Amino acid sequence: xxxxFTNEERAFREEVRQFLxxxxxxxMRRKLVExxxxxxxxxxxxxxxxxxKGWCVSQWPKEYGGTGxxxxxxxxxxxxxxxxxxxxxxxxxxxxxxxxxxxxxxxTQKKHYLPRIAxxxxxxxxxxxxxxxxxxxxxxxxxxxxxGDKYVINGxxxxxxxxxxxxxxxxxxxxxxxxxxxxxxSFILVNMKSRGITVRPIQTIDGGxxxxxxxxxxxxxxxxxxxxxxxxGWDYAKFLLxxxxxxxxxxxxxxxxxxxxxxxxxxxxxxxxxxxxxxxFRERLAACEVELKALELTQLRVVADExxxxxxxxxxxxxxxxxxxxxxxxxxxxxLMEVIGPFAAPYGEHPDSSYEATDWIAQxxxxxxxxxxxxxxxxxxRNIITKAVLGL
Amino acid sequence: xxxxxxxxxxxxxxxxxxxxxxxxxxxQRKKYMKxxxxxxxxxxxRLAEQGLLGLPFAEVDGGFGLGAVEAMIxxxxxxxxxxxxxxxxxxxxxxxFLRHGGSAAQRAEHIPPIIDGRKTFAFAxxxxxxxxxxxxxxxxxxxxxxxxxxxxxxxxxxxxxxxxTLVVTARTEGAxxxxxxxxxxxxxSNVKGITKETYPTQDGLRAADITFTGVEVGAHAxxxxxxxxxxxxxxxxxxxxxxxxxxxxxxxDESLKITVEYLKTRNQFGVPIGSFQSLQHRVAxxxxxxxxxxxxxxxxxxxxDFGDGAERAKTVAAAKMQIGxxxxxxxxxxxxxxxxxxxxxxxxxxxxxKRLAMIENxxxxxxxxxxxxSESGVLV
Ligand SMILES: Cc1cc2nc3c(=O)[nH]c(=O)nc-3n(C[C@H](O)[C@H](O)[C@H](O)COP(=O)(O)OP(=O)(O)OC[C@H]3O[C@@H](n4cnc5c(N)ncnc54)[C@H](O)[C@@H]3O)c2cc1C
Numbered sequence: 001x002x003x004x005f006t007n008e009e010r011a012f013r014e015e016v017r018q019f020l021x022x023x024x025x026x027x028m029r030r031k032l033v034e035x036x037x038x039x040x041x042x043x044x045x046x047x048x049x050x051x052x053k054g055w056c057v058s059q060w061p062k063e064y065g066g067t068g069x070x071x072x073x074x075x076x077x078x079x080x081x082x083x084x085x086x087x088x089x090x091x092x093x094x095x096x097x098x099x100x101x102x103x104x105x106x107x108t109q110k111k112h113y114l115p116r117i118a119x120x121x122x123x124x125x126x127x128x129x130x131x132x133x134x135x136x137x138x139x140x141x142x143x144x145x146x147x148g149d150k151y152v153i154n155g156x157x158x159x160x161x162x163x164x165x166x167x168x169x170x171x172x173x174x175x176x177x178x179x180x181x182x183x184x185x186s187f188i189l190v191n192m193k194s195r196g197i198t199v200r201p202i203q204t205i206d207g208g209x210x211x212x213x214x215x216x217x218x219x220x221x222x223x224x225x226x227x228x229x230x231x232x233g234w235d236y237a238k239f240l241l242x243x244x245x246x247x248x249x250x251x252x253x254x255x256x257x258x259x260x261x262x263x264x265x266x267x268x269x270x271x272x273x274x275x276x277x278x279x280x281f282r283e284r285l286a287a288c289e290v291e292l293k294a295l296e297l298t299q300l301r302v303v304a305d306e307x308x309x310x311x312x313x314x315x316x317x318x319x320x321x322x323x324x325x326x327x328x329x330x331x332x333x334x335x336l337m338e339v340i341g342p343f344a345a346p347y348g349e350h351p352d353s354s355y356e357a358t359d360w361i362a363q364x365x366x367x368x369x370x371x372x373x374x375x376x377x378x379x380x381x382r383n384i385i386t387k388a389v390l391g392l
Numbered sequence: 393x394x395x396x397x398x399x400x401x402x403x404x405x406x407x408x409x410x411x412x413x414x415x416x417x418x419x420q421r422k423k424y425m426k427x428x429x430x431x432x433x434x435x436x437x438r439l440a441e442q443g444l445l446g447l448p449f450a451e452v453d454g455g456f457g458l459g460a461v462e463a464m465i466x467x468x469x470x471x472x473x474x475x476x477x478x479x480x481x482x483x484x485x486x487x488x489f490l491r492h493g494g495s496a497a498q499r500a501e502h503i504p505p506i507i508d509g510r511k512t513f514a515f516a517x518x519x520x521x522x523x524x525x526x527x528x529x530x531x532x533x534x535x536x537x538x539x540x541x542x543x544x545x546x547x548x549x550x551x552x553x554x555x556x557t558l559v560v561t562a563r564t565e566g567a568x569x570x571x572x573x574x575x576x577x578x579x580x581s582n583v584k585g586i587t588k589e590t591y592p593t594q595d596g597l598r599a600a601d602i603t604f605t606g607v608e609v610g611a612h613a614x615x616x617x618x619x620x621x622x623x624x625x626x627x628x629x630x631x632x633x634x635x636x637x638x639x640x641x642x643x644x645d646e647s648l649k650i651t652v653e654y655l656k657t658r659n660q661f662g663v664p665i666g667s668f669q670s671l672q673h674r675v676a677x678x679x680x681x682x683x684x685x686x687x688x689x690x691x692x693x694x695x696x697d698f699g700d701g702a703e704r705a706k707t708v709a710a711a712k713m714q715i716g717x718x719x720x721x722x723x724x725x726x727x728x729x730x731x732x733x734x735x736x737x738x739x740x741x742x743x744x745x746k747r748l749a750m751i752e753n754x755x756x757x758x759x760x761x762x763x764x765x766s767e768s769g770v771l772v
Contacts, residue, residue: 129732132659133660134660134731134732135660135661135665135731136660136661136662139660139661139662158732159732202736202738203736203737203738204735204736204737205727205734205735205736205737205742205743205745205746207737211732211735268523269521269523270523270524270760271523271525272521272525272528272568272569280759280762280763281759284759330724334720337749337753338757338759341523341524341753341757342518342523342524342547342548342753342754343547343548344594344749344750344753345548345593345594345595345599345750345753345754346548346591346593346594346599347591347592347593347594348591348592359594362594362746362749362750363594365749366594366742366745366746366749367735369724369727369728369734369735369745370735372728373727373728373731373732373734373735374732377728377731378728379668379670379671382670383670
């Protein structure tokens with residue numbers, strides 16, 4: 001057992017840091033630190049820089065443009081991005097549909113889509129959830145009917161993150177209405193510009209626009225856009241959901257947030273002194289740091305074990321990471337609320353420019369409630385642990 | 393001991409609930425939010441017609457002379473309906489200053505227009521570095537001849553945009569954190585030297601940051617002793633905290649109701665999600681948190697009229713702390729149990745969560761009051 005990073009790993013971390021210092025536009029970093037929204041163009045431009053370096057799809061197999069890094073390196077890379085902070089490559093393309101395509105897709109699909117994902121020529125979104133099918137995803141109703149060399153898709157997807165930017169959506173559709181739940185589902189790639197697609201924005205409680213409803217009315221899709229075999233889509237979806245383990249805990253995000261908390265806590269006063277000097281506050285902060293350290297180590301144990309674990313098989317450890325990671329992210333936003341106290345109230349740009357902009361804090365407290373809901377809610381994660389690990 | 397409402401109190405509750413269930417549906421609230429000042433003149437008029445704006449004022453001042461329990465009943469109902477109108481700022485806080493500290497002349501001038509709904513008020517107290525300490529005041533009030541001249545800046549003044557009159561805390565002598573030398577002043581919001589920057593708040597109200605530059609008001613503007621008003625401020629703010637506790641209980645009560653209803657109607661895996669025991673236990677815990685909050689809200693309600701200021705302060709601090717804890721738990725869990733729907737602006741549930749979060753950070757958050765309780769010694 002050796003819990004320290006090797007010299008090579010430390011050197012690698014330094015290399016990543018150096019690269020970020022040289023390439024991340026300061027304005028973009030400032031926005032991320034202050035919780036401001038980035039534009040699509042800003043993100044795409046940065047991801048293209050990353051791609052030029054060959055790091056955009058780092059975790060993919062080398063033949064498709066990956067780096068061949070060890071899983072520890074992958075972890076370090078992602079953590080550095082989250083901490084700097086710089087936008088992590090769009091998960092929907094890079095971490096979700098990409099691996100599905102190179103694992104189960106046709107040669108034509110691989111040739112066409114993979115380089116476009118790496119270079120962000122296509123912005124992907126995830127069309128899984130429906131109004132009636134969230135936790136119980138397999139009950140989904142959107143159906144794709146085979147008509148000659150086309151599928152005709154009808155139905156509705158919802159909570160679709162950043163569909164407003166998307167060029168492509170990967171959808172789970174029912175292709176066999178007679179089969180039992182999971183059995184009749186297919187994984188289909190759909191161009192967002194297709195006739196019959198309507199995107200309606202959903203405003204989140206913090207006032208932001210990141211999720212959408214996507215309506216599909218007689219949308220025609222060439223059969224070549226089916227991934228793998230018809231009616232096997234559920235297996236691919238399971239693969240996709242279980243595939244992401246290195247970033248799920250978002251340790252780097254929470255580390256960055258703690259740094260920001262300390263910065264603000266040295267400016268905002270309580271009892272006439274900086275909040276950071278308040279022993280009770282320091283204890284809360286320390287408690288959060290301890291939990292985060294534990295999570296980081298748990299994450300590293302999972303990462304180190306990755307090589308032994310069968311690829312694509314859901315690892316119940318990712319449920320631990322998801323639960324604790326989301327809880328810690330939420331705690332950091334609560335600490336931020338505590339730091340700014342009554343100044344949590346203003347919504348939108350605070351008119352007084354002499355005052356620290358704080359409107360993003362309550363908004364991120366509200367918005368971060370999502371992290372225990374999406375990606376398999378924390379209740380569902382607990383069900384997985386009780387069944388798959390504890391055998392109850 | 394008697395936790396039951398009297399017949400009159402029950403009637404009052406029915407009246408407020410009736411008015412709000414008729415006039416304050418969620419869609420109506422959205423409309424009111426867009427009106428001038430961010431609330432509805434029409435609702436304000438109806439509250440006046442029902443006598444609700446006059447509840448706490450003495451009969452000699454034209455009010456009904458009712459007490460803390462009646463205030464609790466009203467605030468609870470306002471919390472349930474997520475009311476935007478400036479009841480707290482006008483009736484509870486500014487009304488409180490007039491009732492406890494106002495001269496006969498001040499009461500005669502200001503109370504009738506509050507009761508009949510013609511005028512609203514706002515409380516300008518928070519400063520950049522004061523956080524929750526009521527004695528931390530840099531805004532100054534200096535005597536010039538017969539007048540007071542006010543200089544300084546106040547932040548996040550709820551209803552500051554549309555209030556006719558501001559109740560302003562200002563230092564007449566001493567240093568920033570001295571307990572002595574603080575006064576309370578009535579300042580018409582349209583006098584020279586006042587500038588306002590207005591904005592919406594996270595929970596859908598409207599607020600203003602207000603700068604006072606050489607604002608001149610008459611000698612009669614001071615409520616109570618201009619050099620020693622901290623006790624008055626503490627008393628009124630304790631009443632405000634108590635009112636917020638009742639409002640929060642109303643909001644929690646409604647959140648739980650909506651959530652339980654959702655658990656009965658939302659199906660996943662072919663059954664209502666309310667059939668999952670983990671969720672049943674969660675709403676049971678929410679119920680426990682609600683009842684704990686309700687008890688402490690009642691406790692604070694009983695205590696605001698205590699003669700002993702220290703005893704009152706401690707009780708109210710304990711209540712505000714409990715409300716903070718319960719409100720956070722109920723607010724967060726009600727979003728969680730709604731899943732994606734809970735995250736949307738379109739669903740009402742999220743608005744309770746946001747209001748509860750803002751209540752927590754008003755006049756002292758959970759940590760602040762925890763410290764006050766621990767410093768004040770024994771509670772039980
Ligand atoms: C901000 C945001 C972004 C999202 N982005 C996307 C996206 O891009 N693409 C996409 O496809 N989806 C997306 N989702 C959807 C997300 O995956 C679902 O919200 C999630 O699966 C929960 O489903 P639901 O909202 O229907 O809630 P429900 O499944 O109705 O759950 C409601 C509550 O019941 C609980 N529950 C359900 N079943 C059980 C059970 N068996 N035992 C115990 N408790 C249970 C849940 O944990 C939750 O608390 C997003 C969601 C959010 C909030």
